[in-house]
Amino acid sequence: MSNTSTNALNRQRSSFRQSVRNSFTMAYRGLIKIKRTPEQLIDVTLQPILFTLMFTYIFGGAIAGNVSNYLPIIIPGILVQTVITTSVVTGVQLREDMDKGVFDRFKSLPIARIAPLAGSLLADTVRFTIATTLTFTMGYIMGYRPEGGFSFLLLAGLLVIVCAWAVSWIFAFLGVIARTASSVQGMSMIVLFPLTFLSNAFVPAETLPKLLEWFSNINPVSHLVTAIRELTNSGIVGWDFAISLIGAAVIVAIFAPLTVRAYMKRA
Amino acid sequence: MNDMMSKIKIIENSEYAVQAKGLIKQFGDHKAVDGVDLRVPKGMIYGVLGPNGAGKTTSIRMLATLLKLDGGTAKIFGYDVEKDPHLVRQLIGVTGQYASVDESLSATENLIIFSRLLGLGRKEAKNKAVELLEEFGLTEAAKRPLKHFSGGMRRRLDLAASLISQPPLIFLDEPTTGLDPRTRNQMWETIRRLVNGGSTVLLTTQYLQEADELADRIAVIDRGQVVAEGTVNEVKQSVGSSSLHLSMKNDNDKQRALSLVEKVLNVQSTVSMEGGKIIAPMKDANRMTDLLLAFREADIPLEEFSVQKPTLDEVFLSITGQTNVGSDNKDSQEVSA
Numbered sequence: 001m002s003n004t005s006t007n008a009l010n011r012q013r014s015s016f017r018q019s020v021r022n023s024f025t026m027a028y029r030g031l032i033k034i035k036r037t038p039e040q041l042i043d044v045t046l047q048p049i050l051f052t053l054m055f056t057y058i059f060g061g062a063i064a065g066n067v068s069n070y071l072p073i074i075i076p077g078i079l080v081q082t083v084i085t086t087s088v089v090t091g092v093q094l095r096e097d098m099d100k101g102v103f104d105r106f107k108s109l110p111i112a113r114i115a116p117l118a119g120s121l122l123a124d125t126v127r128f129t130i131a132t133t134l135t136f137t138m139g140y141i142m143g144y145r146p147e148g149g150f151s152f153l154l155l156a157g158l159l160v161i162v163c164a165w166a167v168s169w170i171f172a173f174l175g176v177i178a179r180t181a182s183s184v185q186g187m188s189m190i191v192l193f194p195l196t197f198l199s200n201a202f203v204p205a206e207t208l209p210k211l212l213e214w215f216s217n218i219n220p221v222s223h224l225v226t227a228i229r230e231l232t233n234s235g236i237v238g239w240d241f242a243i244s245l246i247g248a249a250v251i252v253a254i255f256a257p258l259t260v261r262a263y264m265k266r267a
Numbered sequence: 268m269n270d271m272m273s274k275i276k277i278i279e280n281s282e283y284a285v286q287a288k289g290l291i292k293q294f295g296d297h298k299a300v301d302g303v304d305l306r307v308p309k310g311m312i313y314g315v316l317g318p319n320g321a322g323k324t325t326s327i328r329m330l331a332t333l334l335k336l337d338g339g340t341a342k343i344f345g346y347d348v349e350k351d352p353h354l355v356r357q358l359i360g361v362t363g364q365y366a367s368v369d370e371s372l373s374a375t376e377n378l379i380i381f382s383r384l385l386g387l388g389r390k391e392a393k394n395k396a397v398e399l400l401e402e403f404g405l406t407e408a409a410k411r412p413l414k415h416f417s418g419g420m421r422r423r424l425d426l427a428a429s430l431i432s433q434p435p436l437i438f439l440d441e442p443t444t445g446l447d448p449r450t451r452n453q454m455w456e457t458i459r460r461l462v463n464g465g466s467t468v469l470l471t472t473q474y475l476q477e478a479d480e481l482a483d484r485i486a487v488i489d490r491g492q493v494v495a496e497g498t499v500n501e502v503k504q505s506v507g508s509s510s511l512h513l514s515m516k517n518d519n520d521k522q523r524a525l526s527l528v529e530k531v532l533n534v535q536s537t538v539s540m541e542g543g544k545i546i547a548p549m550k551d552a553n554r555m556t557d558l559l560l561a562f563r564e565a566d567i568p569l570e571e572f573s574v575q576k577p578t579l580d581e582v583f584l585s586i587t588g589q590t591n592v593g594s595d596n597k598d599s600q601e602v603s604a
Contacts, residue, residue, distance in 0.1 A: 022384055025383040029369070101366055102369045104361065106384075108361040109356060110357040
C-alpha cells in the first residue's frame with residue numbers, strides 16, 4: 001500500500017530527475033509495444049536489406065565501374081537514407097498514440113508532461129540501431145570491407161543514430177501538429193525525399209546540375225554521408241563529422257522546443 | 268504511507284471534492300459547456316446525467332485537467348485546476364469513456380507502467396499490479412494482450428489503473444456504457460465499494476437507472492447547462508407527484524372503472540395503451556381508500572394496483588423537453604462506436 005517514493009503532495013512541476021525517470025518508463029512502454037507488434041519493424045528490417053541489394057546492383061556498374069568499387073560509396077549512403085527514413089515512423093506513431101484513450105491517462109497522471117514524447121523518441125533509437133546493424137551486415141555479406149576497421153564502423157553507426165534521433169524531432173513535430181497519422185506520413189515524405197536524394201548519398205555531387213549541386217553541398221545529409229564515408233573507409237574523424245553533429249544539435253535546438261510547446265498545448 | 272497521510276490531510280481542508288463555477292468550453296461556434304456549476308461533497312457518488320452531447324464528458328475533462336477552461340473556475344479539494352494542475356493530478360483518478368489503457372500491452376504491463384509512472388519501484392509496481400488484478404478478477408487474463416479482452420474486462424482494468432495511487436477523487440466517464448447487465452452490476456458493486464473506502468466518485472451516465480441506483484446526488488445536464496440538481500428524490504419530486512396505475516381483470520370493466528376513478532378522485536384520467544392500464548395522478552393518498560371501496564361496491568375485480576413515483580426517465584424528459592431520448596442515444600452510440 002505504501003508509496004514511499006513520492007512523499008508529500010508536490011505543488012511544483014516535476015523535477016528533472018522525475019522527468020528522466022518518467023521518460024525511461026515511457027521508453028520501456030515503447031519497447032514492449034515493439035515486442036508485441038513486431039510487424040512494425042518491417043520497415044527497419046526489410047528496407048536495409050532490399051535497398052542495399054537493389055541500389056548496389058542497379059547503380060554499381062554505372063557509377064563506379066563495378067559493384068565492389070561502389071560498395072564503399074553506397075553503403076554509407078544507403079545507411080543514412082534508411083535510418084533517416086526510419087525516423088519518419090516516430091511522427092506517425094506518436095500521432096496514432098496521441099489519438100488513443102491511453103494518452104488521456106498519461107495526461108491525467110502527475111508525471112512530467114514531456115515524458116510521453118521523450119519516451120517514444122528514446123524507444124525509437126532501438127529502431128535506428130536495428131536499421132544500422134542490418135545495413136552494415138548486408139554490406140558485409142556483399143563484400144564490403146571498410147578499411148577504417150571495426151571501431152570506426154561503430155563510431156559511424158553511433159553518429160548516424162544520433163543524427164537520425166535529431167531528425168526524428170522534425171517528424172515528431174509534424175506528428176504533434178498533424179490531425180491524422182496518414183497526413184504525417186505524407187508531409188514527412190515531402191521533407192524526406194529532397195533531403196535524402198538531393199545529396200551525395202548515391203551519386204557524386206559533381207555530376208549534378210549546378211543548382212542541385214549547390215543544394216547537395218549545403219544539405220546536412222551530404223555532410224553526414226561524407227562523415228560516415230571518412231570514418232568507415234579511412235578512419236578519419238573529419239570536419240564533416242563536426243558539421244553533422246552541429247547540424248543535429250541545431251535541429252534539436254529548433255524542433256525540440258517547438259515540438260514540446262505544440263505538444264503541451266494539446267496535452 | 269506518507270503519501271496517504273498527506274492526501275488525507277489535504278482533502279480534510281476542503282468540504283467539497285469538486286467545486287466548479289460557471290464552467291465554459293467553446294469548440295468553434297459551439298458552446299459545449301455553457302456555465303456549469305457543480306458542487307460535489309466529499310465521500311459520495313455524484314452522478315452527472317444527460318443525453319449524448321450534453322457536455323458531460325467535456326465538463327469532466329476540464330475538471331480532470333485534460334482540457335483548458337474557457338471560462339469559470341474549478342477547484343478539486345480546494346485546489347484550482349488551472350493554477351495547481353500538477354497537485355490536482357495527484358488527487359484524482361480518471362477513467363475515460365473509451366478505455367484509457369494500452370491496447371497492445373497486457374493487463375499486467377499496463378498496470379506496471381502506470382505504477383512506475385506514479386513513482387513506485389520495480390518490485391512495488393509488480394506487487395501492485397498483482398494485487399489490483401486479483402481485486403478486479405483479472406488474474407487469469409493478466410498476460411493476455413488487451414485486444415482479446417471483453418468490454419467489461421477492459422473497463423475493470425481501466426478502473427483498476429485509476430486506483431493505483433488510491434486517489435481520493437475518481438472521475439468515471441460513462442463507466443457502464445456498452446456493458447451487459449451482469450458486468451454492469453459488477454461494476455456498480457465495485458463503484459459502491461470505492462465509496463465505502465472513503466473515496467469520492469463523480470460519474471457521468473446517460474442511463475437514468477444507473478444514477479437512480481448509484482448516485483447520492485445528481486445533476487442533470489442538457490445543452491451545456493445544469494438544468495436540475497439535488498438528491499435523486501428531490502429531482503424526482505421537482506417534476507411532479509406520484510401516479511396511480513390500475514389494471515382490471517376483465518377488459519369489459521374498463522369504461523366503468525374509468526368513470527369511477529374520475530368521479531371519486533375528481534380528476535381526468537387516461538387509459539394508457541400498454542395493457543389497458545388506467546393511470547391517474549395521485550394528489551391525495553387518502554382518497555385511495557374511497558376509490559378501492561368504490562371498486563368493491565361496483566364489483567370490478569382488479570388485476571393490479573400500484574402507486575408509482577415518477578421514474579428518472581420521466582423526470583429527464585420533462586426537464587430536458589426531449590421527446591425520444593432513448594432512440595436518440597442509440598443513434599449517437601452507433602455513430603461513436
